[in-house]
Amino acid sequence: MQSAARRRALLEQLRATGYVATGGLARQFGVDGSTIRRDLAHLERAGLIRRTRGGLLPAEPAAAIDVPYDVRRTADLAEKAAIAEAAADLVENGQSVILDSGSTAYQLALALRRQKKAIFVVTNDLMIAVCLANDPTIRVHVTGGSPIDTAYTLVGPSTVTELEGLHADWAFLGAEAVHHEAGITNINMVELPVKRAMVNAAERVAVIAASPRFGKRALAPVCSLDAISLFITDDGIADDERAHYGSRLRTVPIATRHAETPAEG
Structure with missing residues (x-):
C-alpha cells in the first residue's frame, strides 16, 4: 500500500471509531514502525490527527472543539x-x-x-x-x-x-x-x-x-x-x-x- 493510501485508510478508521491505538498499526498495514511514525507525523503536521498517550484522536476544527x-x-x-x-x-x-x-x-x-x-x-x-x-x-x-x-x-x-x-x-x-x-x-x-x-x-x-x-x-x-x-x-x-x-x-x-x-x- 502506498503512503497516501495508507494514510487515507488510517484517517477513515479514525473517523469511524473515534480513537485508534498506535501499538498495532505497523502490523496492521504491513510496514515497519519508522514508516508508521512518518505517516503519523505527516498527518499531525497537516492538522488531521491529535496524538494522545498510546493512540490517536481526530483533530477537529477550532470552532468544533468541546468546551472545557x-x-x-x-x-x-x-x-x-x-x-x-x-x-x-x-x-x-x-x-x-x-x-x-x-x-x-x-x-x-x-x-x-x-x-x-x-x-x-x-x-x-x-x-x-x-x-x-x-x-x-x-x-x-x-x-x-x-x-x-x-x-x-x-x-x-x-x-x-x-x-x-x-x-x-x-x-x-x-x-x-x-x-x-x-x-x-x-x-x-x-x-x-x-x-x-x-x-x-x-x-x-x-x-x-x-x-x-x-x-x-x-x-x-x-x-x-x-x-x-x-x-x-x-x-x-x-x-x-x-x-x-x-x-x-x-x-x-x-x-x-x-x-x-x-x-x-
Whole structure:
C-alpha cells in the first residue's frame, strides 16, 4: 500500500471509531514502525490527527472543539439541577443506570446520591465516579478508556467494548444539540462510539439537556430521535420545538433563573 493510501485508510478508521491505538498499526498495514511514525507525523503536521498517550484522536476544527469541563459545569446550573432531579425520580430502587459524561449528568449523580436509592451506576465520567464513590447505597463501575484532554471523560475501544456487554435499565445521555430532523448530535467526534454504545446498552434512554440545546445541530450524529425514550429539559424550550417531541418530552419549571442551586458537595 502506498503512503497516501495508507494514510487515507488510517484517517477513515479514525473517523469511524473515534480513537485508534498506535501499538498495532505497523502490523496492521504491513510496514515497519519508522514508516508508521512518518505517516503519523505527516498527518499531525497537516492538522488531521491529535496524538494522545498510546493512540490517536481526530483533530477537529477550532470552532468544533468541546468546551472545557470547568466552563460547562457552571453554565445553566439551575436548569441542569432541575433536570437532574426530574431524571433521578425516574430511577427505581435496584435498577441499573448508565450515566453519560458531562455537567448535566454530574448533577444527576448528585441528585441520585441525595435520593439514597440502592442502584448500580456505570459511567465513563471520572468526576461522576468520584462523586458517587463513597455512597454506601450506590455501586459504581467506571469503564476503561483514555481521558479526553479538556474533560474527565474516558473514551476509546475499551470503553465501547465494556458498554456493549451491558444491559441497563436506563441510560441518561447528555447532548450538545437536539434537532427534530438531525437527531442527537455532538461536537466531539471521539465520544460518538461511546454514546452510541450507551444507547444500545439500555432498555430506556433519556436525553437530559437544557432548553438552549434544542433546535440546534452539532458536527456529528449520535443517533436518531427514534432511539430516545424521553427528553428531559427545562421549561425554557421554545413552543415551536415542543411539538416535535410529543409525549416523550418532559419539561421542568425553573422558578427563577437567578436562584441558588443545590450545593455540589
